[in-house]
Amino acid sequence: AQSVSQHNHHVILSEAASLELGCNYSYGGTVNLFWYVQYPGQHLQLLLKYFSGDPLVKGIKGFEAEFIKSKFSFNLRKPSVQWSDTAEYFCAVSTYNQGGKLIFGQGTELSVKP
C-alpha cells in the first residue's frame, strides 16, 4: 500500500531561519503531490501542488517544493520563515490506482519564534 512519510514531527525555528520539511512517498508509478497547511484554528489550505512539468513548484507565501523522482521525495522549503508561518504542514500524494484519493503524511508542526 502507498504511504507518505514526513520526517519531522515538530520543528522549531527562529524568524528568518531557512526551512526544509521532508516528505517521502512509497509508490513507483505516476503521482501527484501536494503540500497543505493548517494554521491554528483554521481549515486545511493548499500550499502548492505538483502534477507534471518543472519539478520545482512555487506556492503561496514564498514556499516552494522540489519533486525528486529518484528519491521519491517532495520536500518543502522556504528561505526565510516568519512568525506567521507557525502552522501544521501536511504532505499528500494521489496516485492513479487510488482513483485520485489523497494519502496524507502524519504532519509536521512548525513553530516559529519571533
Add this chain to the structure above:
Amino acid sequence: EADIYQTPRYLVIGTGKKITLECSQTMGHDKMYWYQQDPGMELHLIHYSYGVNSTEKGDLSSESTVSRIRTEHFPLTLESARPSHTSQYLCASSSTGGFQPQHFGDGTRLSIL
C-alpha cells in the same frame, strides 16, 4: 475563506447517542470526502463519494455511514456513539477532471463521554 461548511464545529455527547455531522459545499464539486484525524496523526480517509448516490468506504475502517442525496451535501452518521469515536472529522471536496486539489472544511471535533 472556505466554501465548504461543517457543523457542528465541536460536539461533546454521551455514549449511545446517534450523531450526524453535516458537510455542505457551494462549489458544485462532484467529489466529496470524509477524513478522520487524531491529534498529531495523519488524516485517514473513511468515506468518499464521486457523485449523487455514490458512496464508498475509505482506507480506514469506520463504523460511521454516509449518504449523498444532493451534490452539495455529504452528511456522516454514527448510529451509536462510543468513546473510541472521539476524534476530529474533516470533510473535503474536489472537482472532477484529473487530480484536482481538495478543499477542506474547518472540521468537527467530536468527544464521546
